[in-house]
Amino acid sequence: MVSENLVKNVVSEPYKYGFVTDIETEKISKGLSEDTIRLISAKKEEPEYLLKFRLNAFKKWQKMKEPNWADIGYKDIDYQDIIYYSAPKQKEKISSLDEVDPKLLETFDKLGIPLTEQKKLTNVAVDAVFDSVSIATTFRKELAEYGVIFCSISEAVKDHSHLIEKYLGSVVPANDNYFAALNSAVFSDGSFVYIPKGVKCPMDLSSYFRINSGDSGQFERTLIIAEESSSVSYLEGCTAPMFDTNTLHAAVVELIALDDAAIKYSTVQNWYAGDEEGIGGIFNFVTKRGKCLGKRSKISWSQVETGSAITWKYPSCLLLGEESVGEFYSVALTNNLQQADTGTKMIHIGPKTKSTIVSKGISAGNSVNSYRGLVKMGSKAVGSRNYSQCDSMLIGDQAAANTFPYIQSQQPNSEIEHEASTCRISEDQLFYLQSRGIEFEEAVSMMVSGFCRDVFNQLPMEFAAEADKLLSLKLEGSVG
Amino acid sequence: MQSKKKELNPILEVNNLFASTEDLPILKGVTISVHPGEIHAIMGRNGCGKSTLSKIIAGHPSYTITKGEIKFSGQDIQSLEPEKRAQSGIFLGFQYPIEIPGVSNLEFLRVATNARRKFLKKEELDTFDFEDLVKEKLDLVKMDSAFLSRSINQGFSGGEKKRNEILQMALLEPKIAILDETDSGLDIDALRIVASGIKKISNHETGIILITHYQRLLDEIKPDYVHVMADGQIIKTGESDLALELEKHGYEWTDNFSKQYR
Numbered sequence: 001m002v003s004e005n006l007v008k009n010v011v012s013e014p015y016k017y018g019f020v021t022d023i024e025t026e027k028i029s030k031g032l033s034e035d036t037i038r039l040i041s042a043k044k045e046e047p048e049y050l051l052k053f054r055l056n057a058f059k060k061w062q063k064m065k066e067p068n069w070a071d072i073g074y075k076d077i078d079y080q081d082i083i084y085y086s087a088p089k090q091k092e093k094i095s096s097l098d099e100v101d102p103k104l105l106e107t108f109d110k111l112g113i114p115l116t117e118q119k120k121l122t123n124v125a126v127d128a129v130f131d132s133v134s135i136a137t138t139f140r141k142e143l144a145e146y147g148v149i150f151c152s153i154s155e156a157v158k159d160h161s162h163l164i165e166k167y168l169g170s171v172v173p174a175n176d177n178y179f180a181a182l183n184s185a186v187f188s189d190g191s192f193v194y195i196p197k198g199v200k201c202p203m204d205l206s207s208y209f210r211i212n213s214g215d216s217g218q219f220e221r222t223l224i225i226a227e228e229s230s231s232v233s234y235l236e237g238c239t240a241p242m243f244d245t246n247t248l249h250a251a252v253v254e255l256i257a258l259d260d261a262a263i264k265y266s267t268v269q270n271w272y273a274g275d276e277e278g279i280g281g282i283f284n285f286v287t288k289r290g291k292c293l294g295k296r297s298k299i300s301w302s303q304v305e306t307g308s309a310i311t312w313k314y315p316s317c318l319l320l321g322e323e324s325v326g327e328f329y330s331v332a333l334t335n336n337l338q339q340a341d342t343g344t345k346m347i348h349i350g351p352k353t354k355s356t357i358v359s360k361g362i363s364a365g366n367s368v369n370s371y372r373g374l375v376k377m378g379s380k381a382v383g384s385r386n387y388s389q390c391d392s393m394l395i396g397d398q399a400a401a402n403t404f405p406y407i408q409s410q411q412p413n414s415e416i417e418h419e420a421s422t423c424r425i426s427e428d429q430l431f432y433l434q435s436r437g438i439e440f441e442e443a444v445s446m447m448v449s450g451f452c453r454d455v456f457n458q459l460p461m462e463f464a465a466e467a468d469k470l471l472s473l474k475l476e477g478s479v480g
Numbered sequence: 481m482q483s484k485k486k487e488l489n490p491i492l493e494v495n496n497l498f499a500s501t502e503d504l505p506i507l508k509g510v511t512i513s514v515h516p517g518e519i520h521a522i523m524g525r526n527g528c529g530k531s532t533l534s535k536i537i538a539g540h541p542s543y544t545i546t547k548g549e550i551k552f553s554g555q556d557i558q559s560l561e562p563e564k565r566a567q568s569g570i571f572l573g574f575q576y577p578i579e580i581p582g583v584s585n586l587e588f589l590r591v592a593t594n595a596r597r598k599f600l601k602k603e604e605l606d607t608f609d610f611e612d613l614v615k616e617k618l619d620l621v622k623m624d625s626a627f628l629s630r631s632i633n634q635g636f637s638g639g640e641k642k643r644n645e646i647l648q649m650a651l652l653e654p655k656i657a658i659l660d661e662t663d664s665g666l667d668i669d670a671l672r673i674v675a676s677g678i679k680k681i682s683n684h685e686t687g688i689i690l691i692t693h694y695q696r697l698l699d700e701i702k703p704d705y706v707h708v709m710a711d712g713q714i715i716k717t718g719e720s721d722l723a724l725e726l727e728k729h730g731y732e733w734t735d736n737f738s739k740q741y742r
Contacts, residue, residue: 427541432578432632433588435538436648437566437595446591450582450631 017239057174057184070341083216149194156192171254179250179285190220195230206235217248226261259294271307278337281309288315292324300327304467316345319353326355329458334367343373348381357388363399370402377409384414445472497548508712514687524709538572567599571654575661577641586628617650638665663697675700695727
């Protein structure tokens with residue numbers, strides 16, 4: 001996804017993506033009310049059912065309380081001080097990618113995601129989301145030949161309304177949690193993927209999320225449907241400029257896998273993390289959930305979380321179909337004053353379902369990094385199995401790591417296995433590598449990569465290389 | 481005792497070295513000088529400071545030099561980071577090689593070798609060329625290439641770990657190698673393999689310090705000098721027959737020397 005050169009550039013600068021694109025935007029005024037929601041819905045010319053979905057979510061959100069159980073602390077978010085819709089001004093109708101505002105194309109170019117016909121990445125289709133709207137989606141025609149739909153969710157609402165009506169909110173209901181309810185009320189755009197029966201998606205699909213304005217929140221929504229015996233690998237990347245204020249990002253991702261379908265969802269999250277004093281950075285409150293609806297269906301989450309001031313996310317699997325499989329592979333790295341409370345939920349409902357959790361948390365600086373995960377065996381989950389492995393690595397003596405595993409079983413004929421470990425990079429290990437001529441920083445990053453190996457092996461190749469470099473970059477100056 | 485070698489400048493000179501860890505003095509005035517092509521053995525009881533001396537020469541951060549100096553190729557190395565010392569040709573074979581989970585042995589060896597090559601202004605090796613080189617060196621220590629794909633020292637037997645150390649020495653081609661109890665924990669066959677590896681690697685330009693308790697390694701590699709250490713000092717220096725005497729009388733025999741010294 002990102003070329004070698006770009007990766008090298010990344011390593012030489014602390015946060016390369018901190019620039020702001022100077023572009024004329026259409027913003028609505030700050031604040032959130034029923035009118036705001038009607039305005040967003042009207043701007044997007046949405047059908048009645050969707051407006052109802054939003055208003056219903058808003059009503060529920062108003063009655064809900066912001067969750068406080070996570071091991072994170074932050075100043076109260078003023079929800080009336082956020083802009084809920086911000087879109088770059090563009091020509092009304094765009095017939096080809098080359099008509100997109102050059103400033104936007106340039107922005108994505110700079111991020112290593114060229115979009116135009118001549119320069120676009122050849123092995124992956126990209127949906128580029130800028131603040132509240134999707135700017136462009138590459139390879140649509142080629143994908144359409146296979147019957148694969150890959151477009152922004154706004155377009156899907158217009159062109160594939162029956163699928164949206166059927167599946168939107170079917171995995172993460174509007175009232176699921178505080179941030180999901182907020183997203184359901186105000187979501188502006190995101191990606192939509194539909195893989196028809198029997199189709200193995202011919203290329204990786206990818207969404208690139210870019211927050212540009214400092215005062216607007218990003219509330220995107222992703223919906224992926226894999227029909228019977230289909231498969232898809234989906235990648236997600238995120239960056240944002242450096243602002244000294246906090247920006248709220250509350251996304252919802254829903255995945256649906258039918259009989260024998262497989263969805264692999266990989267994230268490299270590199271939102272701006274704030275500075276060394278903890279000023280600025282993205283508040284990343286995300287609800288990601290997949291439903292293994294069909295028999296032998298499989299959903300696999302892999303994530304590398306390195307950015308954001310706060311990360312609060314638990315990509316989960318509802319294992320309904322018999323013999324369905326859920327996987328969660330995670331590397332979460334925190335440095336300076338970052339806080340991460342992340343993990344997964346594996347809800348075994350159907351019989352003979354299987355789940356694997358591999359979580360690697362690395363905390364450096366004064367950061368706090370918690371794994372929080374639930375494994376639940378329902379009463380019908382006969383012969384189901386879970387294996388969890390949660391490892392933490394501490395760098396320096398000011399960082400904290402926690403593991404909160406929750407286990408609930410209503411089915412005696414099922415197995416849950418949990419392993420956890422905490423390690424510190426020891427002086428002796430460092431000295432050993434150094435005594436062989438390996439520079440200190442390189443020695444640390446070798447050990448961190450080694451620690452994350454099990455997870456990196458699960459990532460698509462280009463992502464794995466990027467993730468590896470990203471980690472060493474994030475750790476620069478954090479040791480010693 | 482004076483050999484021709486002495487006409488050359490020493491590779492390593494340790495002069496009246498005092499060092500401590502957490503305010504506890506360990507070395508109390510060690511002096512030793514190693515010339516190209518020489519093999520020195522340092523013997524002594526556990527806790528006499530042998531391992532500490534080797535770690536200090538390699539630059540371990542836990543120890544503080546309170547007096548004296550260490551010169552490598554005529555340069556004082558006290559302020560050099562351990563990686564810089566290694567790059568310039570100081571090698572420490574660990575008594576207890578460290579396990580590093582997840583880091584591939586092959587990648588580790590390649591990065592280390594290239595760091596040394598870069599210092600020597602030699603071309604750095606890509607993965608393919610490096611594999612050719614490492615396979616050639618594996619023969620020296622009779623190691624199987626399966627070791628390369630494993631994590632550094634993880635799950636290696638004692639003997640395998642020590643052979644991995646000698647493999648590293650072979651790749652890094654140091655100017656001075658300090659081998660800290662490389663013979664401990666080895667059966668007789670492994671000992672012969674390791675000893676013959678060391679002999680093949682060393683040449684008239686390399687200096688070697690063997691830290692050992694036992695004569696059996698010195699039967700395989702005949703030292704030019706034997707030093708006996710006690711309580712942070714070298715209390716006696718002789719030629720290879722000194723080791724045989726020690727073997728015969730045990731360390732109690734050396735207690736008299738220390739008393740004489742004090």
